[in-house]
Amino acid sequence: MSVQAPVVPDHDHFLRFIVDDKYSLYRRIAGVALLSLILTGGNTKQEFSDLTFFCLKMGGFLITLLLLYINIYVLIPKYLFRKKYIHYVIWVAVVIVLSFLVFAGLKEWLPSLRLKPGPVVKNEYLEDFISVVILLSILCAATMAIRLFQRWVKDGYRLTQLENIRMQTELDLLKSQVNPHFLFNMLNNSQVLIQTNPQKASEILIKLSDLLRYQLYDSSREKVLLSADIRFIAQLLTLEKVRRDYFDFNIEQEGTSRQLLIAPLLFVPFVENAVKHNIESVKGAFVELSFKLHEDVLIFKCRNSKAAGAIEMDPDQMGGLGLPNVQRRLELLFPDKHQLSIKDQNGVYEVHLILTL
Known part of the structure; x- marks a missing residue:
């Protein structure tokens, strides 16, 4: 530069x-x-x-x-x-x-x-x-x-x-460090599925190519549409659902149809953290996301299930990026214009982020 x-x-x-x-x-x-x-x-x-x-x-x-x-x-x-x-x-x-x-x-x-x-x-x-x-x-x-x-x-x-x-x-x-490690896990799982379930492996690889295309090209821009980033997250969670038998997710949106530009992959570390620490083998595993845009305020919530008696998560290691790096990015992009709170209790891990745009 x-x-x-x-x-x-x-x-x-x-x-x-x-x-x-x-x-x-x-x-x-x-x-x-x-x-x-x-x-x-x-x-x-x-x-x-x-x-x-x-x-x-x-x-x-x-x-x-x-x-x-x-x-x-x-x-x-x-x-x-x-x-x-x-x-x-x-x-x-x-x-x-x-x-x-x-x-x-x-x-x-x-x-x-x-x-x-x-x-x-x-x-x-x-x-x-x-x-x-x-x-x-x-x-x-x-x-x-x-x-x-x-x-x-x-x-x-x-x-x-x-x-x-x-x-x-x-x-x-x-931003370059935002590389969801479970995408690479998908490649490893696909290698196994090719032998046991070729059709499922093919479905995973097709969806994975779309995710990587966004990751490598679209997210290289300074800003992207909020709707595009949400679509990327939805595809990512859909891919996780294809891979896992007992996993469900829901994305609630309100006011996001607006043509709002935002820094790419801003919410991915939180979603990655939710998937990474979710229950894989027990029924009832879920990830719930909420994007609500009111005038110049964007409210993001992320909730995910935890196994009963699981060790409390270390937020500093969240999403393969680390909470300090996520907070630093927020400080650079939204100085004095963001509020981030993280709760880990009662079998649920919850992130609440408020951005003043």
């Missing part, structure tokens, strides 16, 4: 714009437009000609843009994302100081470009240094916050996707 790059859901338009690579050009355009608004300032005192003022503003804009690009594409990936925080702060400070020196150099050149002398300001360079540092620090912090947010969102979706893949792999493994 291949791991694909995380994709933000279509309905999260804002996150898609912020994170998705295909919108990177639009993000750059939006960033340039926003920076242009921030650096907007008029030549109100007409100290410079319009062309000179435009060139000065464009120079300041390009220097600021270069600083931000260095921060976004060099300093943040090289230092911040690698948790070299001190190195990152030092390099940001160095770049800001260098930017100020460039601005200061331009300012020394400005008097020769002025149309009229500007006002004399005390501590002019200190004020300029403070204003430049504050502005560039805010812009660097803003771009850093955006990059951290992008990384957080991408990592979150990547972890979610990896968790989904892990869960799906685990589910596939658990």
Whole structure:
């Protein structure tokens, strides 16, 4: 199973714009437009000609843009994302100081470009240094916050996707373990019946082929119709009835005609357990199943007879799969949406499972 790059859901338009690579050009355009608004300032005192003022503003804009690009594409990936925080702060400070020196150099050149002398300001360079540092620090912090947010969102979706893949792999493994061992017992019994009762052996093998076909092909899907899974269980119990002289079963259904999709072979371990521990040689052996679907709630019950005085069954070994594995599969498929109770008393073994779909 291949791991694909995380994709933000279509309905999260804002996150898609912020994170998705295909919108990177639009993000750059939006960033340039926003920076242009921030650096907007008029030549109100007409100290410079319009062309000179435009060139000065464009120079300041390009220097600021270069600083931000260095921060976004060099300093943040090289230092911040690698948790070299001190190195990152030092390099940001160095770049800001260098930017100020460039601005200061331009300012020394400005008097020769002025149309009229500007006002004399005390501590002019200190004020300029403070204003430049504050502005560039805010812009660097803003771009850093955006990059951290992008990384957080991408990592979150990547972890979610990896968790989904892990869960799906685990589910596939658990499902692959659902191999009713009595199907293989059927093959062994058929080998004996071929010599003693060929007609009965032929009937068993035909039914067994249908069961194995569903087991190998249909149940490989992520979900199947509930009615198909019930039909598989009915065929399985019918096959058991053909094999045994004293065995009976009943399947009660209510509301299952709905086209409901469900994980395949979900109930088979319980049915297998009922057959495995049923009475084979005494009259009155039975398995009773009930499937009741009410709106979004599915109630499953399984009852089977036990021999009087039989040793209490160990549910951890039920169905050849083990109760812990069955419970784990339920937890993955129906987290906080299932109730499972198992009773073993008075010659009857009973399973009660409620699923909120």
